[in-house]
Amino acid sequence: EAKRNGRNQVCQITPQITKQMQIKRQIAATIPGALERGEFTAYFQPQADIETGEIVGAEALVRWHHPECGLLKPADFLDIAAEMGMIEDIDRQVLRISLAAVDKFRACGLHLPSISVNISGPRLMDPRLPEDVANTWTDRRCGLSIELLETIYLDDRREVPQIKENLQQLRNMGVEIHSDDFGSGRASIVGLLKVQPDRLKIECRMIRAALRDPHKSKVIAAILEMTRALGIAATAEGVESAKDIAAVRRIGCAYYQGNVLSPPLQQAAFIAFLSCQKMATKTKTAGRDGLP
Ligand code: C2E
Numbered sequence: 640e641a642k643r644n645g646r647n648q649v650c651q652i653t654p655q656i657t658k659q660m661q662i663k664r665q666i667a668a669t670i671p672g673a674l675e676r677g678e679f680t681a682y683f684q685p686q687a688d689i690e691t692g693e694i695v696g697a698e699a700l701v702r703w704h705h706p707e708c709g710l711l712k713p714a715d716f717l718d719i720a721a722e723m724g725m726i727e728d729i730d731r732q733v734l735r736i737s738l739a740a741v742d743k744f745r746a747c748g749l750h751l752p753s754i755s756v757n758i759s760g761p762r763l764m765d766p767r768l769p770e771d772v773a774n775t776w777t778d779r780r781c782g783l784s785i786e787l788l789e790t791i792y793l794d795d796r797r798e799v800p801q802i803k804e805n806l807q808q809l810r811n812m813g814v815e816i817h818s819d820d821f822g823s824g825r826a827s828i829v830g831l832l833k834v835q836p837d838r839l840k841i842e843c844r845m846i847r848a849a850l851r852d853p854h855k856s857k858v859i860a861a862i863l864e865m866t867r868a869l870g871i872a873a874t875a876e877g878v879e880s881a882k883d884i885a886a887v888r889r890i891g892c893a894y895y896q897g898n899v900l901s902p903p904l905q906q907a908a909f910i911a912f913l914s915c916q917k918m919a920t921k922t923k924t925a926g927r928d929g930l931p
């Protein structure tokens with residue numbers, strides 16, 4: 640009986656697994672060509688000052704226009720790319736695409752103060768990283784930040800000299816280091832001591848959880864008070880409602896990002912978003928100037 644059940648189970652799961660494996664294989668097989676054909680692109684999600692609402696920057700998030708599968712998100716292909724040793728190439732393209740986009744925004748009369756790109760572990764260990772950044776981020780009229788997951792430098796207890804070297808060189812160029820998904824890792828304080836980021840990015844989910852639990856809430860507020868004292872500002876991400884905005888402001892985040900402001904947008908839509916913001920700011924200023 641057990642054997643029959645077992646076999647049944649296998650029979651039920653097999654088509655799904657086979658399908659998943661097929662998709663995975665298809666994705667893996669098409670990554671190298673996609674890099675050559677320029678099928679990867681970046682979507683942009685704005686970040687705002689929580690007090691003034693002013694747009695302070697945007698995060699570039701990779702997307703893949705797959706000819707057969709349609710628009711793919713990072714979760715669909717980044718792990719596969721990492722396994723294949725191709726994630727460095729994707730990160731390199733996203734940096735180039737993002738900085739080119741900022742130039743395009745500027746050509747439309749829209750100034751974006753800063754752009755953030757996500758950097759994977761292998762890319763952070765890539766000895767070519769600082770030179771690539773220097774060669775791509777040439778005019779430096781827009782700030783540049785790299786977002787690193789804590790796990791990249793905490794997974795491994797030993798120091799990776801190349802990471803240290805790369806981070807030092809990037810800092811010397813004026814690139815900011817942002818700690819992504821702060822608090823989701825295991826040893827945030829260790830991470831802070833190791834990398835000394837310029838900014839913490841905090842998942843809103845964690846802040847929402849903290850608000851339900853007074854102890855957690857105190858711990859987070861205390862951590863943010865301490866990091867603020869060290870000159871490290873916090874950006875809340877995944878902010879979805881006005882209630883969330885109030886919560887992250889209360890806990891001490893200076894900036895926010897999330898669907899309540901805007902979901903990640905493709906270039907043309909992001910240009911429209913920036914234009915609207917610019918108009919709104921102009922109207923506000925004109926209103927103020929018009930006062931007696
Ligand atoms: P992340 O850097 O933490 O990016 C934030 C993710 O939250 C994005 O998912 C974004 O679309 C999503 N998000 C934004 N606002 C909201 C919201 O209000 N609510 C909710 N529920 N989600 C929101 P996405 O674009 O799927 O990216 C997932 C992850 O993939 C990123 O997490 C980042 O770790 C990684 N990633 C994205 N682009 C790149 C890249 O170019 N290179 C590398 N190495 N990793 C990347």
Ligand code: MG
Pocket residue numbers: 698757786819
């Ligand atoms: Mg990020």
Ligand code: MG
Pocket residue numbers: 819820840876
């Ligand atoms: Mg994040």
